[in-house]
Amino acid sequence: MIALRHARPRRKDGVTLRSAEGEIMLYDPEDERVHFMNTTATAIWQLCDGETEVSEMVSAICLLTGLPADVVEEDVAGLLEGFADAGLITWVGEPPTSPEEPDGANESGE
Amino acid sequence: MDEDPIVRVLFADHEPLFREAIRVVLDNQPDLLVVAEAQTGCQAVALVEELDPDIAILAADLPDCDGVDPVRLVVDRSERCRVLVLARDEDQNALLQALESGAAGFVARTSPLDDLIAAIRALHRGEAMVPPMMLGPLLAALIRRRREQAAVLQRISNLTRREREVLVLVCKGADSRSIADELVISPETARTHVQNVLSKLGVHSRLEAAALVGPDDLLDQLVEMGP
Numbered sequence: 359m360i361a362l363r364h365a366r367p368r369r370k371d372g373v374t375l376r377s378a379e380g381e382i383m384l385y386d387p388e389d390e391r392v393h394f395m396n397t398t399a400t401a402i403w404q405l406c407d408g409e410t411e412v413s414e415m416v417s418a419i420c421l422l423t424g425l426p427a428d429v430v431e432e433d434v435a436g437l438l439e440g441f442a443d444a445g446l447i448t449w450v451g452e453p454p455t456s457p458e459e460p461d462g463a464n465e466s467g468e
Numbered sequence: 469m470d471e472d473p474i475v476r477v478l479f480a481d482h483e484p485l486f487r488e489a490i491r492v493v494l495d496n497q498p499d500l501l502v503v504a505e506a507q508t509g510c511q512a513v514a515l516v517e518e519l520d521p522d523i524a525i526l527a528a529d530l531p532d533c534d535g536v537d538p539v540r541l542v543v544d545r546s547e548r549c550r551v552l553v554l555a556r557d558e559d560q561n562a563l564l565q566a567l568e569s570g571a572a573g574f575v576a577r578t579s580p581l582d583d584l585i586a587a588i589r590a591l592h593r594g595e596a597m598v599p600p601m602m603l604g605p606l607l608a609a610l611i612r613r614r615r616e617q618a619a620v621l622q623r624i625s626n627l628t629r630r631e632r633e634v635l636v637l638v639c640k641g642a643d644s645r646s647i648a649d650e651l652v653i654s655p656e657t658a659r660t661h662v663q664n665v666l667s668k669l670g671v672h673s674r675l676e677a678a679a680l681v682g683p684d685d686l687l688d689q690l691v692e693m694g695p
Contacts, residue, residue, distance in 0.1 A: 382600055405611070422607065422610065
């Protein structure tokens with residue numbers, strides 16, 4: 359996760375967030391796929407503006423929820439990796455896999 | 469958290485028909501009981517003090533209580549009672565104001581009734597409740613605020629220890645004479661320090677400087693900053 363901290367995820371153009379009958383979903387018109395979202399995933403998606411660093415997302419969630427940073431970091435990393443694997447986000451600036459922290463730790467897997 | 473299985477609820481809204489409808493619905497739940505209704509913010513605060521309910525549902529548009537937000541008053545006056553704000557719609561500013569005042573949950577009147585009931589139970593379990601689509605913008609607002617505070621702290625770091633002391637006093641509304649008395653310096657020296665502070669912060673007035681420092685937690689950081 360450490361290598362993700364300064365990464366800035368950006369939503370893929372054209373993908374829209376929709377809410378209907380209590381369900382929240384992402385619709386990707388390119389491949390006509392629908393991705394069902396939980397509350398945290400929805401919030402993280404909304405923060406993927408290409409400007410907000412992952413570390414800022416983690417800090418804000420910790421501030422709001424009082425959860426420990428390591429737990430939040432792991433959840434956020436997992437969600438972002440899921441978005442990236444589904445082609446729903448791209449990375450702005452430093453790619454998340456290039457170790458830029460002094461200890462050169464790798465991002466965590468799921 | 470209270471172990472009593474019945475969650476005691478106070479409901480405050482200025483529309484009697486709406487209050488009555490919500491009371492009927494909540495009282496029909498096996499674990500919820502409306503112990504009081506209020507029509508105004510002041511009435512709600514008084515009833516919370518008298519009855520100490522588990523949850524106070526306060527309409528977001530209740531009139532202030534002598535100029536003070538009723539949410540803040542309830543939070544200040546009851547350690548136990550958790551506040552759920554019921555807003556007209558999913559308005560981000562109303563959400564921020566509610567949370568800043570100490571509310572633990574926020575539900576829009578446009579939400580399904582089940583959401584209100586779920587929110588009451590969640591608050592009673594000690595959880596916070598924000599509409600899912602509003603969480604992202606709320607986090608974005610928190611991030612923006614942190615960035616703004618970091619930028620202000622960066623500017624403040626250019627001040628000398630004495631200038632920071634002057635800034636703290638300016639933020640507390642002190643004039644040059646009061647600053648001079650407090651710091652045991654001449655009023656002329658105090659004025660010079662104030663001018664230097666304004667110049668380094670890039671603002672044009674004491675009011676602007678105080679607004680820049682803004683929230684209390686930043687003022688506290690300013691006081692705690694070393695030389």
